Structure formats: C-alpha cells, structure tokens
Amino acid sequence: MRLLALAVWLVVLMVTPVQNNVAFPITIAGPNSAIKFDLSVRSENRLSYRITLSGRPAIERSRAGIIIDGINLGEGVSLTAVERTKQDERYRTRGIHSTAVNRYNGAKVALLHQPSGTRYSMEIRAFDDGAAFRYVVPSADTATARIPDEASVFNFPPRSTVWYHDLDGHYEGVHEKREIEDVPDGDWAAPPVTTQLPEATGYASITEAGLKDYAGMVLQTDRRGGFAARLAHAAPASYPYRLRYPALDVRRLGDRPDFDDWANSVTEAIEGRRMSAPESVSHSGTDTDPDGEGLHRPGGVESTRDRNSLRGRLNESGS
Secondary structure (H helix, E strand, C coil): CCCHHHHHHEHHHEEEEEECCCCEEEEEECCCHHHEEEEEEEEEHEHHHEECCCCCEEEEEECCCCEEECCCCECCCCEEEEEEEHHHHHHHHCCCCEEEEEEEEEEEEEECCCCCCCEEEEEEEEEECEEEEEEEECCCCCCCCCEEEEEEEEEEECCCCCEECCCCCCCCCEEEEEHHHHHCCEEECCCEEEEEEECCCCEEEECCCCCCCCCCCEEEEEECEEEEEHHHCCCCHHHHHHCCCHHHHHHHHHHHHCHHHHHHHHHHHHHHHCCCCCCCCCCCCCCCCCCCCEEEEEECCCHHHHHHHHHHHHHHCCC
C-alpha cells in the first residue's frame, strides 16, 4: 500500500531548454504517439493547426488565433522560440476512476504578431487521448481595457457525423445528428460538440476547461464543415434568459449597438444599478494564469473583470 500511494502521488515535470532557431511546422505528439498536434502557417503567415489520431485527421487544417482590441494576432505571425515540456502526474479524484492521470507532452510556442509588434505565446499539450491549446497575451502597460475575442476554428474531416444542439436549452438541449456536409451555415452549438470520424475510426469532442474571469465559449458553424469559436457576448439570448427577463431587456441583449451601453442596460435589469468603468489592473494569478502572465484564453486580464463578471452572470441566467 505504501508503494501504491507513492505511485498515486507521483509528479514528473520536465522542461527542455528553449529553442530559438526553429521554424514551422511544429509537431507535438502525445506520450503514446496516437495524438499529434501540428502547428504551421498558411499564406500571408496566418496561424493554423491540425490534429491527427493514429495518423488520420481528427481536426483538419484549421485557423488559429485570438483577437485583441479588434486585431487578429493569428494573422501575420512569425515564430521566435519553442519551449518543450512534458508531465506525468497522478492524483486521487472522485468519479468512476479513483486516480486521475495528467500525462502529456507540450510546447510553449513564442509568437510575434508582425504588424503590431505584439509578442504572445500559444501553449499546446498533446495527451494520449486528446489535445489542448490556449493563447497567452501579456498585459499591456496602459489604462485602456483590452478586449479579447475568438479567431479559432475547428474543421472536422469530410464524411464525419456530428452531434450538437443550439443554445436555446443552455447546455441542456436535445442533440441533433447530422452529416458534416449537411450542417447549415450559421448554426449555434453549445460545447461539447461531438463527432464520429470517417469510417468509424474514432470520436472527437470539442469543449473548454479552466475558465475563470473569462467569457464562456460557444461555437458557430460555417459552410466548410467548421465550427468557429465565439465568446459569450456574440451568442444570442437563450431560453432561460428570455423566460426570466422582460422582452425589452432581451431585445437589448440581441441588438447590442455598443457593448458598454448594452452592458450597462443589462446590468441595470439584473442589479438595478449602473456598471462602473472597469479598473486597469493586471492579474496577480489565477488557476489558469498562475504566473500572472496577463490576457489569455481561457483566462483574462483584470481590466476586463467588470465586463466578464457581467457575462458570467448572464451565463448563470442562461445566455
């Protein structure tokens, strides 16, 4: 039993030296090599990625990027450095398994957005049964709030079968089954979105994790079999919100002529008071940003705390 306990709490974390002389593409393979995450650039240095399962596409070549203050940092990028990591961690948990396994190979990819000079990083992890990524943008030395938005897309392979439901049931809707070619443009989908890959070679599911002081993610379909990530402010009002609040407030939520005016009007409906201007204070560290690195997905910079807190309250209300 003593040896078993030691094994359960074993944590192995390795970081290799930073590589400065690197070039695209960058491949991160999971410990058993079944999952591979490929990061590259397309024309005009637009950031893109691809995920394979046992050599077959799980996510086809797709756009990657985060938008800050209306600027897509995934367009016009150059690679400056790569830091490789790996971890093998086991710890006790509740549920159908008594032991959780956190085992992955990862990379922290340092990027430069050439048009604006913004430096940021994309953190990627490949596990035995999945892959994850996020963007980390350092805080700016300015009193102006920095507003994030999404630019990532998930393209499923042709002939995939997908299950998803819209936002009307607020994560409790009835899933519909469709062939990826039959998915209409503009549909909304609440994560997780699940697909069976062609020829029944496996399944893939898109979801989010570790959100704190940041808007929730929803997905919207396009004509190319892709599901584009959107933040909560872009999503339509869902049924619980329409049920709970007057029609005038729902119309305000749907129109959104300006975010500040919209946020103030909805906050009045929820709290009966005006929303004060956001403070420009950087993170001191959160569960998803332990080093206080600044704005990232998932996560956020404290200068947007008031707005994101509002979004969180709307999510709790069903938006």
